[in-house]
Amino acid sequence: MASLTPISRKPLSFVLPTTAAFGALLGLFVGTANGSASLGILIGAVIVAAMGAVFILGLKNEQMAKWIAIVGVAALGFFFAGLPGAIIGALSGWFFHWITYWLYEGRYRAKLLPYLSGRQVLWHYTFRVICGSIFVFLITPILVVMPLSFNAEDFFTFTPEMLRFDPEGYSLKHYRDFFTNNEWQRSFKNSLIIAPIATVISVSLGTLAAIGLSQSHVPGRRAIMAILISPMIVPLIISATGMFFFYSDIGNWLEGTLGLPKTFVGYVKVVLAHAVLGIPFVIITVTATLVGFDHSLTRAAANMGANPVTTFFRVQMPLILPGVISGGLFAFITSFDEVVVVLFVGSASQKTLPWQMFTGLREQISPTILAVATILVGISILLLATVEILRRRSERLRGMSPT
Amino acid sequence: MSDATQPDTAKAGPVLAADGTPLKRSLARSLRVQKMRAMALIAPLLIFVLVSFIIPIGSMLFRSVENGMVEQTLPLTVVELQAWDASTGELPDEPLYAAFVADMVIAIDAKRHTRLGTRMNYEKTGMSSLFRKSGRQIKKLDPATDGPFKDQLIEIDKKWGEHETWSVIKTHSVAITNGYFLNAIDMQRTPDGAQAQPEDKRILITLFKRTLIMSMIITCSCIALAYPAAWLLANLPARSANMLMILVLLPFWTSLLVRTSAWKVMLQQQGVINDVLVWLGMVSDASRLVLINNQTGTIIAMTHILLPFMILPMYSVMRTIQPTYLRAAKSMGATNWTAFWRVYFPLSVPGIGAGSILVFILSIGYYITPEIVGGTKGVFISNRIAYHISSSLNWGLAAALGTILLAVVLILYWAYDKIVGIDNVKLG
Numbered sequence: 075m076a077s078l079t080p081i082s083r084k085p086l087s088f089v090l091p092t093t094a095a096f097g098a099l100l101g102l103f104v105g106t107a108n109g110s111a112s113l114g115i116l117i118g119a120v121i122v123a124a125m126g127a128v129f130i131l132g133l134k135n136e137q138m139a140k141w142i143a144i145v146g147v148a149a150l151g152f153f154f155a156g157l158p159g160a161i162i163g164a165l166s167g168w169f170f171h172w173i174t175y176w177l178y179e180g181r182y183r184a185k186l187l188p189y190l191s192g193r194q195v196l197w198h199y200t201f202r203v204i205c206g207s208i209f210v211f212l213i214t215p216i217l218v219v220m221p222l223s224f225n226a227e228d229f230f231t232f233t234p235e236m237l238r239f240d241p242e243g244y245s246l247k248h249y250r251d252f253f254t255n256n257e258w259q260r261s262f263k264n265s266l267i268i269a270p271i272a273t274v275i276s277v278s279l280g281t282l283a284a285i286g287l288s289q290s291h292v293p294g295r296r297a298i299m300a301i302l303i304s305p306m307i308v309p310l311i312i313s314a315t316g317m318f319f320f321y322s323d324i325g326n327w328l329e330g331t332l333g334l335p336k337t338f339v340g341y342v343k344v345v346l347a348h349a350v351l352g353i354p355f356v357i358i359t360v361t362a363t364l365v366g367f368d369h370s371l372t373r374a375a376a377n378m379g380a381n382p383v384t385t386f387f388r389v390q391m392p393l394i395l396p397g398v399i400s401g402g403l404f405a406f407i408t409s410f411d412e413v414v415v416v417l418f419v420g421s422a423s424q425k426t427l428p429w430q431m432f433t434g435l436r437e438q439i440s441p442t443i444l445a446v447a448t449i450l451v452g453i454s455i456l457l458l459a460t461v462e463i464l465r466r467r468s469e470r471l472r473g474m475s476p477t
Numbered sequence: 478m479s480d481a482t483q484p485d486t487a488k489a490g491p492v493l494a495a496d497g498t499p500l501k502r503s504l505a506r507s508l509r510v511q512k513m514r515a516m517a518l519i520a521p522l523l524i525f526v527l528v529s530f531i532i533p534i535g536s537m538l539f540r541s542v543e544n545g546m547v548e549q550t551l552p553l554t555v556v557e558l559q560a561w562d563a564s565t566g567e568l569p570d571e572p573l574y575a576a577f578v579a580d581m582v583i584a585i586d587a588k589r590h591t592r593l594g595t596r597m598n599y600e601k602t603g604m605s606s607l608f609r610k611s612g613r614q615i616k617k618l619d620p621a622t623d624g625p626f627k628d629q630l631i632e633i634d635k636k637w638g639e640h641e642t643w644s645v646i647k648t649h650s651v652a653i654t655n656g657y658f659l660n661a662i663d664m665q666r667t668p669d670g671a672q673a674q675p676e677d678k679r680i681l682i683t684l685f686k687r688t689l690i691m692s693m694i695i696t697c698s699c700i701a702l703a704y705p706a707a708w709l710l711a712n713l714p715a716r717s718a719n720m721l722m723i724l725v726l727l728p729f730w731t732s733l734l735v736r737t738s739a740w741k742v743m744l745q746q747q748g749v750i751n752d753v754l755v756w757l758g759m760v761s762d763a764s765r766l767v768l769i770n771n772q773t774g775t776i777i778a779m780t781h782i783l784l785p786f787m788i789l790p791m792y793s794v795m796r797t798i799q800p801t802y803l804r805a806a807k808s809m810g811a812t813n814w815t816a817f818w819r820v821y822f823p824l825s826v827p828g829i830g831a832g833s834i835l836v837f838i839l840s841i842g843y844y845i846t847p848e849i850v851g852g853t854k855g856v857f858i859s860n861r862i863a864y865h866i867s868s869s870l871n872w873g874l875a876a877a878l879g880t881i882l883l884a885v886v887l888i889l890y891w892a893y894d895k896i897v898g899i900d901n902v903k904l905g
Contacts, residue, residue: 106758194813205709208702209724212784215739216731218749222742231747279522286518291511298519300894305530307890309842311859312534312879315866319540320533350530353522411732414844418866431734435741435849444742447735454730458723461730 080188081180086130089177090123096173097122100166104154121150126174136175143171158237216451223248223444230441248445258442261430268341268416268426269409272348277402279349280356285390287357288364299357306354310414317347318418337423344420348412352405359404363397363468396468400461407457538883541876544654547646550593551580555650563644563668574627574637579620585612599871600656600665601645607636644668657877681861681878688857691776692840698780699787699836700829707791707828712800729785737846740778744768744850770852778850783839787832794828827896834893838886858882 098119105114125146129139144167151163176182186195226245227233235243252258283302287295305313321343328339367390375385391398413428420426427446434443494503548555553576561569584590594608614633618626631638648668649656656666663679664671673679706725710718728736743749746765754760768774798821806816844859851860858878865875 103757107756111758197813201705202709205705208706209721211702211781212706212728213724215736215743215781216728218743219735219739229747230742230745231752232749279525283519283522286515289511289515289518291508292515292519293512298523301531302522302526305526307838307886308534309838309844309859309882309886311842311844311862312537312883313530315862315875315879316530316533316535316537318866319537319872320529346529350526353526407730407732411734413734414863428732428734431738432845432849435734435738443738447732447738450732450735451727454732455727458726458730462726 081184084178084180086127086178089130089174090126092177093126093170093174094119094123097170108154122170125170126178129171129174130178139175140168140171143167157239219444219447219451223441223448225441225444228441230444248440248442251440251442252445252449255442258427258430258446261425261427264424265410265427268344268348268424269406271345272352272409273402273406275345275349276352276356276405277398280353280401280405281360281394281398284357284360284364287361288367302357303354305351310412313351314415314418317415321347321419336421340421340424344416344424344426347415347419348409349405351412351415352408355404355408356398356401359401360394360397363394367393393471396464396471400464403457403461407454534883537876538880540873541657541880542653542655544649544656544873545652546593546596547650548652550584550589551577551646551650553577554580554646558643558647558650561643561647563640563647566640568627568638568640569643571625571627573643574630575620575624578615578618578623578626578630581612581615582618582620585616595870597645597649599660599874600649601641603636604642604645607634607642610634611637657873658880660874661877661881681858684856684858684861685881687772688841688859691772691855691857692837694776695779695783695840696787696833696837698776699784700833702780702784703787703791703832704825704829707788707795710788710792711795711798725785725788728781729789733782733845736782737778737849740774740781740846740850741769744774744777769850770855772851772855774850774852775847775855775857778846779840779843782846783836786835786839790831790835791825791828794831795825798824830896831893834889834896838889838893842882842886 098115101114101116101118101121102111103114104118105111108114125143129136129143133139133142144164147167147170148160148164151159151161151166153159155162182199183190183195186198190198221236222230222232224244224246225233225236226243226247233243237243252262286292287299292298325339325343328334328342329336371389371393372385375389376382380388410426411428413426413432416424416426416429417432420429427450431443431446434440491499491501494500496503554573557569557573557576561573581590584593590608590612591605594605594612597604597608611630611634615630618629623629636642648666654666655671659666659671660674661681662685663674663682665674710721710725713721741748745751746767746769748769750768751760751765755762755765760766768777802820802824803816806820807813811819841857842859843857844863847855847857848860848863851857859882862875862878862882865871865878
């Protein structure tokens, strides 16, 4: 972005105290960790202010100042806390250098409107910091899980070896456990059986119904919509309770009267239960796609002699496919991630991955859960990327400019 | 239609379609065909959802009032109990005891008496063992010859000589009961009508209150965190906003179990947050914060899990607010705060409303996260329902609790539909 405001250098009487305040903040933490908070604040403030003064008055070379700050503070950090200290030191050294020049050169005003007062500029950046910490809050738990899954010990915490970046502290043993342990493998396989079948059922029925709902004359559309969306609204525990009674009766009937094998009946029950839960997502995404669908296209196809089935597969389907696929992904993730209903409806032989994780978290605490979690985060990144690409493609197909 | 053509059509009779049928009828037929086609497309799914979702929930709701067990197991006794007036304080007469033995002998043969004992035990502790123990003795009696039974039964267990035993059975011998609902709100069905449970048994009202209060706290903290984040997303240039959006959507797409286990890792006593605080010297090693297995843990974890559901609706509303409104307000002399509070905030209220109802609905029905990070003090009403389904097997009570919860959710959902509309629910 081009700069909005001409920038000018700021007086040292403004720059140095501000950087000193940041130095004091870091000094506070280092100081409390080493016994004396007030000494830490003082030393931190003095070091950072002195560094700033030397850079601006003496050195006059920004690149060199950057490396001096990074290496210098990293060395200090190494002295206090070893390797992790050095890394934090290097980061804070870079930060102190950056903020010194940012303030001194007046760069902080470059992208803001020229008429803002000093307080408004301060509020602008305070607000950014607040928002930044909210986004950190959102993402940290997911990021923390990843390094912990390489833990060499059977703990849920960072061991001292891990913090020293000692290769001894890391291992792939939890991943090995996941891929060799029967219990985990069986549950993973069950998830891979149940989720796709449930998805196929909810996508095929859901797409048909969404097409029906998008016609211009549907008697009782609101009521039908409310019924079809209800599995998403009713709390899972209530759905699970209802299905528990219902499917145990159905299961008994299938086993007793029709003589089907018990495991098969178990899978049928869980698949049907999950299919119902996935339906609202398919309905919502596909109806949303159909809103932008031009019905004169089907009429044009009919005009040129295509029968309804050909029209559907050759004209309508390719256009609404992105919506159908993202609805399907939602349905898949709903089933793949579902634990309450399967806990009630399924039996031990239908144990899915989330169920295994749930019992793992409640009973035996094994870091294998974290390895599984990391793998699942990878899967969700893939799914997220797919949905995003599909959304853009759909908007392009419908002639909207992508946002 | 102009005046000139009107008399013309009247003269020519009804307008005809190409095939000679009146246009009106032809149109009605094509409309009917269209409706039929739409319904034919919807029908398979509608039937599937009705049969495998709506009916199960309906039958679960019915379970909360259904109480046929006493009547089915002890048909003769129930008839005799009708004649007995419990308010006199006297024990029932010989015919009732005889009817009871006759019923029990049949029930014991079918092994149904222990189930009845379990059922009665929900109302009065000790009934389960009374039925089980007496069953072994009664089995030896022959209803036709061994009478009179009153003294024999009291001999077997003196509880059969207690007025309360019989009045409890009489109270719960009706086929449709409000007993489970009374239990669900910490009351009980007694011969003298509904009464409060003894002090030490009143836990469910507390649990309902806790569920509501904690859901409100979670909703409020979600609003507080989501508002600035959504504002930033809506006001940044599209490229940076999309980058930040990933940080919102990634947790949204990540498995619930993954996020819950992440919070378990973060919050425990030897967990990441405590370690960092100790390392920074803000908390001493001996007095690590207790963040898990209590209400704090549930609130923090659920705020994080439900935050995307608040940010996304807020974002979609805020994106439609023109930034020029704020500039216009400022140009007319409003301070920053006035411009925000009098112009921007009222326009963003629909987003707050939509997000809050969504988060509140989701949080009062939550089960997994409170179960794992909530300990005993941070659990919700759903955890109690699960307990009654899988451990105590008091399904009637579970169904009654579920019905109350469902009613609350449906009211909120109705409000959501009024404010936002179901058609406007957006995903991702």
